[in-house]
Amino acid sequence: LAKTTQPISMDSYEGQEVNITCSHNNIATNDYITWYQQFPSQGPRFIIQGYKTKVTNEVASLFIPADRKSSTLSLPRVSLSDTAVYYCLVEAGGFKTIFGAGTRLFVKA
Amino acid sequence: DTEVTQTPKHLVMGMTNKKSLKCEQHMGHRAMYWYKQKAKKPPELMFVYSYEKLSINESVPSRFSPECPNSSLLNLHLHALQPEDSALYLCASSQVGSYQETQYFGPGTRLLVL
Numbered sequence: 011l012a013k014t015t016q017p018i019s020m021d022s023y024e025g026q027e028v029n030i031t032c033s034h035n036n037i038a039t040n041d042y043i044t045w046y047q048q049f050p051s052q053g054p055r056f057i058i059q060g061y062k063t064k065v066t067n068e069v070a071s072l073f074i075p076a077d078r079k080s081s082t083l084s085l086p087r088v089s090l091s092d093t094a095v096y097y098c099l100v101e102a103g104g105f106k107t108i109f110g111a112g113t114r115l116f117v118k119a
Numbered sequence: 120d121t122e123v124t125q126t127p128k129h130l131v132m133g134m135t136n137k138k139s140l141k142c143e144q145h146m147g148h149r150a151m152y153w154y155k156q157k158a159k160k161p162p163e164l165m166f167v168y169s170y171e172k173l174s175i176n177e178s179v180p181s182r183f184s185p186e187c188p189n190s191s192l193l194n195l196h197l198h199a200l201q202p203e204d205s206a207l208y209l210c211a212s213s214q215v216g217s218y219q220e221t222q223y224f225g226p227g228t229r230l231l232v233l
């Protein structure tokens with residue numbers, strides 16, 4: 011299973027775009043990249059998943075370069091309610107799920 | 120309905136007690152998971168059931184005993200726990216597919232072992 015590395019924490023202000031980069035140098039051909047968000051005392055919530063290039067949904071975008079050794083989660087115009095921990099996971103099929111340390115995002119007014 | 124429910128929300132137990140955590144989903148998912156999460160740490164996978172059969176046991180001590188009575192229910196039986204087992208216990212479910220399926224998590228049970 012590929013190991014992921016993320017910044018431990020990030021600060022931002024309301025209305026700004028936030029980009030969180032995840033490094034996964036040992037990603038395998040069959041691996042997908044998935045991001046989850048977790049608020050205190052709640053379970054993680056799926057944000058976005060991708061394999062290559064760019065994926066966008068109603069809450070975020072995911073940018074994956076051609077070599078797939080990293081990925082960037084982009085949150086447009088963050089608000090105070092986006093303060094949370096963001097986890098990057100890199101795995102192929104199967105059930106063995108390993109969460110990395112995560113990035114604590116703090117959005118300030 | 121994309122909800123995973125867990126009961127109880129909070130649980131305090133002594134080291135000699137026996138208790139159970141319950142998880143339920145009605146999304147038709149055939150994979151169900153138990154995770155343990157300590158404060159300011161990521162969730163750690165404990166068990167996975169696929170089609171009601173235990174698929175993964177991450178070398179969890181036998182004082183934790185999972186059970187999957189049917190495709191919608193997942194239990195975690197607790198016996199003779201230690202104070203270091205105090206944590207947030209998360210349940211999740213997903214489809215069974217050929218790639219990384221989205222997991223839907225419950226709100227967790229906050230467990231305190233005295």
